[in-house]
Amino acid sequence: MLEVTNLNVYYDNIHALKGVNITVDEGEIVCLIGANGAGKTTTLQSISGIIPKREGTVIFEGKDITKTKANVITKNGIAQVPEGRRIFTGLSVLDNLKLGAFTVRDSQENINKDIEKIYERFPILLERKDQLAGTLSGGEQQMLAMGRAIMSRPRLILLDEPSMGLSPLFVEKIFDVIKTLKKEGVTILLVEQNANLALSISDRAYVLETGKIVKEGTSIELMEDKSVKEAYLGA
Ligand SMILES: Nc1ncnc2c1ncn2[C@@H]1O[C@H](COP(=O)(O)OP(=O)(O)OP(=O)(O)O)[C@@H](O)[C@H]1O
Ligand SMILES: [Mg+2]
Incomplete structure (x- = not known):
């Protein structure tokens, strides 16, 4: 591959x-x-x-x-989850996830389904969806970074x-x-x-x-x- x-x-x-x-x-x-x-x-x-x-x-x-x-x-x-995470600290959790899908050409409905799936994998991100990403704990930021990468539907x-x-x-x-x-x-x-x-x-x-x-x-x-x-x- x-x-x-x-x-x-x-x-x-x-x-x-x-x-x-x-x-x-x-x-x-x-x-x-x-x-x-x-x-x-x-x-x-x-x-x-x-x-x-x-x-x-x-x-x-x-x-x-x-x-x-x-x-x-x-x-x-190919999606990368960089060292030190590099999430957008000034944006909400949800906006970070949405940005992860910026290369995906699909309906908003299907992208929303992807976001739901991320929340199933990482329930804490649903709880924190409107919180600024920079205020998440280190572990939560790592989950968000992975969630954002998965949003691009990588192989x-x-x-x-x-x-x-x-x-x-x-x-x-x-x-x-x-x-x-x-x-x-x-x-x-x-x-x-x-x-x-x-x-x-x-x-x-x-x-x-x-x-x-x-x-x-x-x-x-x-x-x-x-x-x-x-x-x-x-x-
Ligand atoms: N932007 C840069 N400018 C100059 N040298 C760099 C730069 N980035 C990395 N290096 C050098 O290249 C080498 C490899 O760095 P790299 O970050 O790939 O290592 P690493 O294996 O990921 O280390 P770590 O486990 O500390 O993350 C190091 O000697 C580092 O100092
Ligand atoms: Mg390194």
């Missing part, structure tokens, strides 16, 4: 991604683990067209999107550190939603520093170190890998 080949990204003269190769099959959850500064966010943002690529190609559902603009990539079926979601800063209860809730999305056929590329959690929910994983993929395999293989255990699983 997604094929990233020889991705090279620079920030001025900093070579942030050095020939990254990643594939994601339809229906999979694939995770990308790595330390701070390894290039995880850069990988997601260059796939979604936010950061320009110096070299390499990104193919999505057979279509070359290497040079496609970010908003067109969203329209093509692939790029999720950047959904557990960051959240209490165990919220983390569990967010990961339940990720599992539900997978059951509904949505494909997910997940970035997580909580490698235990990421490997427990994903089918396959890649380990990124200073801009290079150093290991890949099924999540079960990586969970049992000695060097992965030592470096990322606290064992």
Whole structure:
């Protein structure tokens, strides 16, 4: 479904991604683990067209999107939930959800149905629908960010550190939603520093170190890998 080949990204003269190769099959959850500064966010943002690529190609559902603009990539079926959430803090919860559907061409009635579905997934967002998004708690903001991404009806979601800063209860809730999305056929590329959690929910994983993929395999293989255990699983 997604094929990233020889991705090279620079920030001025900093070579942030050095020939990254990643594939994601339809229906999979694939995770990308790595330390701070390894290039995880850069990988997601260059796939979604936010950061320009110096070299390499990104193919999505057979279509070359290497040079496609970010908003067109969203329209093509890829949604990103950015690190730090980036919701519109000055708008209500409901308006944030509506904006998530800006690339969707459908009747208002059907878009309202999508909003109802988001409220079913995250009942707290219904309770808070008229509240300014900036006044939500961190966990609620993460739910809103995911809800907004789902509003674009993506086939692939790029999720950047959904557990960051959240209490165990919220983390569990967010990961339940990720599992539900997978059951509904949505494909997910997940970035997580909580490698235990990421490997427990994903089918396959890649380990990124200073801009290079150093290991890949099924999540079960990586969970049992000695060097992965030592470096990322606290064992
Ligand atoms: N806008 C930028 N300008 C210059 N350098 C940047 C920029 N964004 C990221 N970098 C650098 O690129 C490297 C990769 O950063 P990136 O944010 O992709 O890491 P990450 O794996 O997501 O880390 P974290 O776990 O801390 O979120 C880092 O060394 C970072 O300092
Ligand atoms: Mg990051």
